[in-house]
Amino acid sequence: MARIIVVTSGKGGVGKTTTSASISTGLAKRGHKTVVIDFDVGLRNLDLIMNCERRVVYDFVNVIQGEASLNQALIKDKRVETLYILPASQTREKEALTREGVEKVINELSQTFDYIVCDSPAGIEHGAQMALYYADEAIVVTNPEVSSVRDSDRILGILQSKSRRAEMGQDPVKEHLLLTRYNPDRVDRGEMLSVKDVEEILAIPLLGVIPESQVVLNASNQGLPVILEENSDAGQAYDDAVARLLGEDREHRFMTAQKKGFFSRMFKGG
């Protein structure tokens, strides 16, 4: 059986798709057969970040509605051997995702894949609820600011009450906090919430802290999951997060401000 992981946040623009791309790439790079599904019907983005937008023929909704088979819709990643992408439909409505349809697709995928990563749309409406319904684990992507934390709290409540595990009375969905766009300098200046603040408010285990970085933006624009930028701090932070997700014990990094010396300022280190 595959482990089903939803990447969700409530709030938009916090880095769900970036995270989905990197986490799924990281899992696949370690040899796990992984598929990442874009649940954001109508606002398809994952294919851009994974650089496969020109290869989309059929999509998730086509499969649900029986217009294409799963094999026709799955796109094989060109960089990582065991990674597949199931793109969202750009032209349909979110309501095209029915619970039965999603279940059918997920059941079929779980027979051949080790990990199914569900990239949730923003909000708490139908699309987001479909993305999290079948999840075994949830990566809650949060920015260190008050409104994002509040929305994450809201989505955690929905995970506890409206997921399949909650409805069936099974063990609850395993929750992970991933703090993205973290800028230790701004935390020190009091402009951002600290890791400790966010952990204290949300009261769920910390999976990782991804530093705010130009590399993330550049990678997205090039259609490269940032985890493949192995020399960057953000890429390494995602790699740590994937390792922790798989049960490895790694110390948290990139949480304190670096004292920039003359040389690193000269050569734009990091």
Added chain:
Amino acid sequence: MSDTATSGVKQSFQLKSANVSLTALELYYFDNDEFEANLRDKISQAPGFFKDIPLIISLEKYEGLDSELDFFKIIGTCRRHNIHVIGVRAGNEDQRRLARGASLALLPGGTVREKPQTAAPEPEAAAEEAPVAETPAAALSTAEPAPARIISQPVRSGQQVYAPEGDLIILAPVQAGAEVLAAGNIHVYGPLRGRALAGIHGAESARVFCQSLEAELVSIAGHYKISEDLQDNGWKSAVQIQLRDDLLVVTPLDKA
């Protein structure tokens, strides 16, 4: 899935015993207009709580005429206010037949009070607080103290937790945007960041206890204070809040 293939026969469902706490509406007499007015009044005290709750009609103290007992009207009125009548408790044979006619479930109740048909009883508002002098029949059902509801998970933004009869004890944070309500006291062994409403049926002796007061609103028996008015006293520290002379008083727990 492979389940069906390997285990042979798989049933489509399984019956399990369930224990749920329900709200009962103790009906004294029925007049549709008054009923609706009283209902609206009750709902306005805790609008969030009443939304989509299941309700049973308790007939133990019903004093009106059987012929006035129009379950279809009761169901309709409740439905308009998003309350779902699911069954009837107690009542005599005729009343239960009427209830069955309206497709309501019949729940067992205490001994039925066969009431002599006297002249029109003094109309008292339906669903008011229980009368002080209780009849033996009614006293039977309230002999046990209501159990406290204990919650060990954080109450998240947008969630609502309700203890309809007794105390509410929460062993985790109550987050901003969450709401906790109880007929009795509310204990929060963690920060109280959301809204806490104790004594929502009017118990003025109810109190709210928390380890860190960061609440959006605290209310006891309808008397409330909002975050702005709570900041000066005991903010972000362990406190209890009680009602004294219609005023909410915050006192630190270590000096209690």
